[in-house]
Amino acid sequence: xxxxxxxxxxxxxxxxxxxxxxxxxxxxxxxxxxxxxxxxxxxxxxxxxxxxxxxxxxxxxxxxxxxxxxxxxxxxxxxxxxxxxxxxxxxxxxxxxxxxxxxxxxxxxxxxxxxxxxxxxxxxxxxxxxxxxxxxxxxxxxxxxxxxxxxxxxxxxxxxxxxxxxxxxxxxxxxxxxxxxxxxxxxxxxxxxxxxxxxxxxxxxxxxxxxxxxxxxxxxxxxxxxxxxxxxxxxxxxxxxxxxxxxxxxxxxxxxxxxxxxxxxxxxxxxxxxxxxxxxxxxxxxxxxxxxxxxxxxxxxxxxxxxxxxxxxxxxxxxxxxxxxxxxxxxxxxxxxxxxxxxxxxxxxxxxxxxxxxxxxxxxxxxxxxxxxxxxxxxxxxxxxxxxxxxxxxxxxxxxxxxxxxxxxxxxxxxxxxxxxxxxxxxxxxxxxxxxxxxxxxxxxxxxxxxx
Amino acid sequence: xxxxxxxxxxxxxxxxxxxxxxxxxxxxxxxxxxxxxxxxxxxxxxxxxxxxxxxxxxxxxxxxxxxxxxxxxxxxxxxxxxxxxxxxxxxxxxxxxxxxxxxxxxxxxxxxxxxxxxxxxxxxxxxxxxxxxxxxxxxxxxxxxxxxxxxxxxxxxxxxxxxxxxxxxxxxxxxxxxxxxxxxxxxxxxxxxxxxxxxxxxxxxxxxxxxxxxxxxxxxxxxxxxxxxxxxxxxxxxxxxxxxxxxxxxxxxxxxxxxxxxxxxxxxxxxxxxxxxxxxxxxxxxxxxxxxxxxxxxxxxxxxxxxxxxxxxxxxxxxxxxxxxxxxxxxxxxxxxxxxxxxxxxxxxxxxxxxxxxxxxxxxxxxxxxxxxxxxxxxxxxxxxxxxxxxxxxxxxxxxxxxxxxxxxxxxxxxxxxxxxxxxxxxxxxxxxxxxxxxxxxxxxxxxxxxxxxxxxxxxxxxxxxxxxxxx
Numbered sequence: 001x002x003x004x005x006x007x008x009x010x011x012x013x014x015x016x017x018x019x020x021x022x023x024x025x026x027x028x029x030x031x032x033x034x035x036x037x038x039x040x041x042x043x044x045x046x047x048x049x050x051x052x053x054x055x056x057x058x059x060x061x062x063x064x065x066x067x068x069x070x071x072x073x074x075x076x077x078x079x080x081x082x083x084x085x086x087x088x089x090x091x092x093x094x095x096x097x098x099x100x101x102x103x104x105x106x107x108x109x110x111x112x113x114x115x116x117x118x119x120x121x122x123x124x125x126x127x128x129x130x131x132x133x134x135x136x137x138x139x140x141x142x143x144x145x146x147x148x149x150x151x152x153x154x155x156x157x158x159x160x161x162x163x164x165x166x167x168x169x170x171x172x173x174x175x176x177x178x179x180x181x182x183x184x185x186x187x188x189x190x191x192x193x194x195x196x197x198x199x200x201x202x203x204x205x206x207x208x209x210x211x212x213x214x215x216x217x218x219x220x221x222x223x224x225x226x227x228x229x230x231x232x233x234x235x236x237x238x239x240x241x242x243x244x245x246x247x248x249x250x251x252x253x254x255x256x257x258x259x260x261x262x263x264x265x266x267x268x269x270x271x272x273x274x275x276x277x278x279x280x281x282x283x284x285x286x287x288x289x290x291x292x293x294x295x296x297x298x299x300x301x302x303x304x305x306x307x308x309x310x311x312x313x314x315x316x317x318x319x320x321x322x323x324x325x326x327x328x329x330x331x332x333x334x335x336x337x338x339x340x341x342x343x344x345x346x347x348x349x350x351x352x353x354x355x356x357x358x359x360x361x362x363x364x365x366x367x368x369x370x371x372x373x374x375x376x377x378x379x380x381x382x383x384x385x386x387x388x389x390x391x392x393x394x395x396x397x398x399x400x401x402x403x404x405x406x407x408x409x410x411x412x413x414x415x416x417x418x419x420x421x422x423x424x425x426x427x428x429x430x431x432x433x434x435x436x437x438x439x440x441x442x443x444x445x446x447x448x449x450x451x452x
Numbered sequence: 453x454x455x456x457x458x459x460x461x462x463x464x465x466x467x468x469x470x471x472x473x474x475x476x477x478x479x480x481x482x483x484x485x486x487x488x489x490x491x492x493x494x495x496x497x498x499x500x501x502x503x504x505x506x507x508x509x510x511x512x513x514x515x516x517x518x519x520x521x522x523x524x525x526x527x528x529x530x531x532x533x534x535x536x537x538x539x540x541x542x543x544x545x546x547x548x549x550x551x552x553x554x555x556x557x558x559x560x561x562x563x564x565x566x567x568x569x570x571x572x573x574x575x576x577x578x579x580x581x582x583x584x585x586x587x588x589x590x591x592x593x594x595x596x597x598x599x600x601x602x603x604x605x606x607x608x609x610x611x612x613x614x615x616x617x618x619x620x621x622x623x624x625x626x627x628x629x630x631x632x633x634x635x636x637x638x639x640x641x642x643x644x645x646x647x648x649x650x651x652x653x654x655x656x657x658x659x660x661x662x663x664x665x666x667x668x669x670x671x672x673x674x675x676x677x678x679x680x681x682x683x684x685x686x687x688x689x690x691x692x693x694x695x696x697x698x699x700x701x702x703x704x705x706x707x708x709x710x711x712x713x714x715x716x717x718x719x720x721x722x723x724x725x726x727x728x729x730x731x732x733x734x735x736x737x738x739x740x741x742x743x744x745x746x747x748x749x750x751x752x753x754x755x756x757x758x759x760x761x762x763x764x765x766x767x768x769x770x771x772x773x774x775x776x777x778x779x780x781x782x783x784x785x786x787x788x789x790x791x792x793x794x795x796x797x798x799x800x801x802x803x804x805x806x807x808x809x810x811x812x813x814x815x816x817x818x819x820x821x822x823x824x825x826x827x828x829x830x831x832x833x834x835x836x837x838x839x840x841x842x843x844x845x846x847x848x849x850x851x852x853x854x855x856x857x858x859x860x861x862x863x864x865x866x867x868x869x870x871x872x873x874x875x876x877x878x879x880x881x882x883x884x885x886x887x888x889x890x891x892x893x894x895x896x897x898x899x900x901x902x903x904x905x906x907x908x909x910x911x912x913x914x915x916x917x918x919x920x921x922x923x924x
Contacts, residue, residue, distance in 0.1 A: 298512070347586075351582055356578050356579065356581060356582055357574070357575040357576075357578045357579045358575055358579045362575070362578070363510070366513075366571070366615070367513065369615065369616070369619055370513055370619055373619040373620065373623050374623060378616070378619075378620060381616055381619065382613075382616045385612040385613065385615060385616050386609075386612070388608075388612055389605065389608050389609050389612055392604065392605070392608045393601065393604075393605060396585070396600070396601065396604055399589075400589060400597055400600070403586075403589060403590060404589040404590060404596065404597060404600075436509075437509060437510045437515070438508070438509060438510050438511065441510055441512060441513075445512045
């Protein structure tokens with residue numbers, strides 16, 4: 001409850017503060033608000049809580065996913081300093097919009113009522129449409145429009161699913177018993193609507209363009225917080241209806257398509273943000289793989305945290321190089337010499353994304369594979385592992401472009417404001433949680449099964 | 453003490469990366485301290501103290517930080533600390549970051565040898581890849597990116613398959629955790645066991661390496677930094693035989709026996725094929741790469757025989773070859789410092805102007821050839837002795853490979869040191885005297901007093917052979 005209120009008040013405060021004070025103040029307000037929300041979450045960690053007649057359920061599942069979203073939001077805000085300073089913006093609304101999006105994600109994760117999920121979904125999406133356009137140039141507008149149009153379709157599909165669900169079960173709360181073709185169609189439509197936000201292939205087509213066109217801090221936020229929110233709802237719907245019959249094969253097909261298509265397409269990209277966009281598509285497949293296990297929530301939560309830290313770190317590094325036209329692989333050359341901190345962050349982030357121990361990404365993969373293996377899906381695990389080799393290839397390519405290639409530019413990159421703090425913190429966490437995996441995973445095993 | 457030994461190089465390595473100016477000093481102190489600790493640990497092991505320690509790392513998923521020295525781990529640990537120290541002593545002209553990365557690798561390798569939990573083993577196994585890749589990518593030659601991709605893909609395909617096998621062996625076998633003792637008590641049999649064994653086998657065949665998964669090896673060595681530091685560390689990283697000995701064979705005895713005839717053939721053909729290829733090389737590092745590959749084939753032949761002699765010989769050979777192959781790569785670094793090339797052909801007749809250099813080279817080459825009295829001999833002998841009991845035919849093929857070693861190694865030696873015309877070169881410098889003397893000492897000691905090591909290896913080798921039914 002406190003978490004919900006804190007996030008809500010933060011968003012309001014960031015909006016109104018901006019009328020009287022510079023954007024920097026709005027940023028400070030938002031950061032403080034997110035940290036306060038994190039603290040309120042930690043104080044009641046592991047204690048389920050519900051309010052409004054069960055419409056708002058902050059169970060440990062929701063707590064875990066909210067944690068990931070807040071971490072994603074914090075990373076995006078901490079690392080964005082130089083990106084914006086170079087351009088003389090953002091307007092203060094930027095921070096208010098981020099806060100509203102986190103609030104939306106939190107709502108989406110903390111309910112089993114389909115109507116409330118829609119409220120959360122829209123509260124999350126509408127600020128993002130605006131955020132995607134916030135660089136105010138052609139590419140940014142294009143990203144925003146694409147995201148908006150496809151997002152609207154996805155929302156419509158999801159709403160259509162709700163309508164059918166109501167028709168089949170007579171209620172809006174997940175977990176009601178149902179059967180028959182209308183119920184099946186309802187479930188498929190609900191999952192398809194959410195698969196759009198989680199970017200599972202073949203619902204991923206917006207991802208590369210939107211990730212590439214949006215301002216880098218917004219991309220970071222999308223790849224971490226938004227994905228976590230979408231997966232929270234996805235997992236809740238799936239846990240409520242059970243993974244049986246055609247749904248099982250549909251999800252298996254989605255997972256395989258996602259890991260292979262995402263990784264194979266990432267391999268041939270020439271632009272780093274686009275490559276990471278496809279890599280984030282592939283990671284969605286690994287997260288969904290956990291759904292085949294008997295108790296997927298802890299593994300999913302941990303993977304999302306690991307992935308948010310690693311990919312957030314990678315985007316934070318790219319952000320410092322991005323001049324608005326993206327970062328060609330060749331422009332990465334000499335990164336280590338131009339800024340050791342960025343070089344270190346980049347190396348750590350990529351090895352973690354590739355799933356090499358002792359970094360947090362390895363344990364994420366390990367736990368997800370373990371979960372699927374516990375569910376008896378060895379073939380899926382083996383195929384997904386094979387896709388991970390393809391992924392390792394292009395992560396090495398990205399790493400090689402930065403470290404092993406001859407430098408074309410020599411001038412140092414100077415970081416200022418909160419940027420080095422954000423990057424150093426993320427690097428440290430990726431290593432620390434990798435060396436002591438119990439530290440992070442303990443958070444998520446406090447979680448009970450998903451409340452149905 | 454076991455933790456200090458494993459993580460001390462890591463601390464010094466990170467320090468060397470942060471303080472590049474002191475890297476040389478930090479490297480020597482770190483590797484020296486590890487050498488001393490290693491000798492003390494080995495002594496303690498002989499007195500019966502294994503330093504076993506265990507604490508849950510990820511309790512919910514049955515993963516432990518569990519380490520201990522057994523005979524196999526302790527002997528190979530000695531090889532690691534000795535060779536790393538040698539390499540850091542010899543490579544005095546490498547970029548500072550390389551020293552740090554070498555120490556990180558040493559930590560990872562010691563972890564690999566000490567781990568008693570399969571997931572922990574995997575973590576160390578993979579973590580060591582990171583500094584190894586960085587060393588090749590940052591400081592390698594012109595074709596390094598190609599070599600790196602080859603090396604990384606082969607390794608990762610193998611190890612990710614192994615990860616699938618790791619999950620399967622616990623959940624299908626029904627063990628409560630990933631501890632070695634738990635896994636051995638709940639063996640995975642039948643078809644599932646075959647598949648899981650195949651996954652482990654591929655991972656370790658890449659890292660042994662064995663034909664046909666060896667193709668990354670020559671490029672890896674040829675493209676690495678000419679000083680030989682990265683090659684020596686890379687040689688130590690070839691822990692495939694150890695992985696088979698410690699994990700794959702004990703976990704899947706049934707599957708192994710079904711594969712055994714094929715594996716013996718593969719090992720023998722690797723040994724002979726690599727020796728043949730080595731003979732045709734004109735690049736000193738490529739020749740060494742193939743030579744070492746041939747020796748690993750002989751070692752695998754012994755191990756796959758499933759006899760106590762063969763298993764013992766395989767680990768002995770692994771330890772011995774880590775030292776002499778590592779030293780030979782460092783020797784290649786010395787030649788490169790003098791001539792700026794590793795091509796065998798332009799250098800000749802060095803023995804006149806640099807007799808001490810020639811003597812050092814001769815000792816190292818003879819160790820590789822397997823001259824009795826030097827460290828290569830006991831391992832090879834026991835390998836062939838064990839293999840003979842399993843398959844005389846393939847043993848004969850392996851024997852041919854051992855003979856061929858004399859041809860390619862001594863042929864190359866003659867080319868460099870004796871063929872006219874004489875090309876003058878500087879004799880050993882201070883660094884080379886130091887590491888050369890130390891390497892010679894280690895090689896001779898292992899050759900004349902192998903009993904110290906075989907006593908340590910004996911129980912583990914016999915236990916393995918008993919598990920495999922004696923190989924017959």
